[in-house]
Ligand SMILES: *[C@@H]1O[C@H](CO)[C@@H](O)[C@H](O)[C@H]1NC(C)=O
């Protein structure tokens with residue numbers, strides 16, 4: 001056992017001694033000498049390494065800090081990785097330095113491609129970090145990964161809020177050097193999300209990279225190479241469903257209910273105005289969350305505005321019903337009597353519910369009284385039944401202001417319910433088609 005260890009260690013000592021003779025060990029001095037040799041008087045950080053420098057670029061996305069719909073800006077923390085080859089800094093042919101696998105330097109001494117974010121909203125400065133170290137391989141390949149928080153403008157489309165998807169770009173382009181001098185290449189794995197931390201509000205649907213302007217245009221104009229990173233983000237909508245969509249949809253059914261209120265009481269207009277106010281509150285809330293542009297209209301605000309209008313219209317309609325009801329025994333114009341007795345009744349009549357009928361005269365009044373007209377004086381209406389049945393006997397009904405009000409209430413209830421359901425349905429279809 002002891003013998004075996006001794007033989008093995010002897011073998012390694014001899015091997016390392018021989019190897020060390022052929023190839024010098026790495027030492028800080030060796031690396032320092034290599035740096036001195038590479039960065040000699042012939043090297044200038046102002047001169048690009050070759051006629052056209054190919055810069056392989058990729059973006060590592062750490063977080064999406066925010067997508068501000070109101071300001072239309074996207075903020076991303078990321079690391080921009082650039083790789084290019086500078087043959088002046090290659091030392092693989094120098095066997096003296098083969099022990100040095102990498103050297104490091106900063107942009108103070110080394111040429112770096114001057115690039116900037118074209119759609120930045122912070123500043124328009126060339127990406128630069130004098131303290132950010134770059135790694136240089138023996139074949140002259142330089143890897144430089146300056147990290148930053150990129151805040152760019154992003155045109156947001158909130159048409160389908162809160163089921164919207166936004167597309168934003170970060171565009172990098174060269175400063176000074178045209179596409180004849182520097183060209184971007186998108187790496188195979190141009191967007192790296194292995195370290196990505198999820199954003200609470202936005203879900204990443206896809207990330208991609210594309211290059212532009214690498215080919216000179218036929219007219220001979222100067223073009224600038226660009227690399228564009230696209231972010232497709234989808235809003236996480238649970239919050240908005242719970243806080244906006246759900247209450248708004250539930251509240252919508254309060255609008256027609258105004259016509260189910262007791263006619264005798266004066267609550268009708270109060271109630272209608274309260275519903276109207278709650279709608280304006282929600283309209284304000286939604287308006288706060290969408291940009292104040294008129295490029296595209298948000299369907300959600302459109303829906304709320306329509307509901308606000310419907311709710312507003314219900315106020316005078318409710319007043320009309322109360323007004324008609326309170327006319328009491330005032331004489332009715334024959335035309336109104338006819339309209340109310342035939343047209344209104346026909347609209348309001350629903351045979352299934354047996355709320356009114358054509359078969360027997362006088363039933364309408366009594367039935368309606370039972371259904372909704374708590375304020376109707378029964379003895380009064382039966383007197384009127386008797387009085388009016390003589391003139392309208394051929395049509396089989398008699399009508400009073402109060403019965404007209406009850407009929408109106410019923411018709412308006414059905415009308416508003418229908419309008420509200422129809423608009424809500426259309427709104428959902430629009431959202432569902434996009435979703
Ligand atoms: C600079 O380049 C010239 C021409 O290639 C060469 O003769 C000279 O030795 C170089 N200087 C250094 C310090 O390497």
Ligand SMILES: *[C@@H]1O[C@H](CO)[C@@H](O)[C@H](O)[C@H]1NC(C)=O
Pocket residue numbers: 054056083084085141185187188
């Ligand atoms: C850049 O990418 C091209 C093609 O993907 C590859 O051939 C080249 O070696 C890369 N250059 C560097 C410096 O990584």
Ligand SMILES: *[C@@H]1O[C@H](CO)[C@@H](O)[C@H](O)[C@H]1NC(C)=O
Pocket residue numbers: 129130131
């Ligand atoms: C680089 O480091 C020096 C010394 O730590 C510091 O004074 C300087 O501000 C740094 N530069 C940048 C761009 O951060």
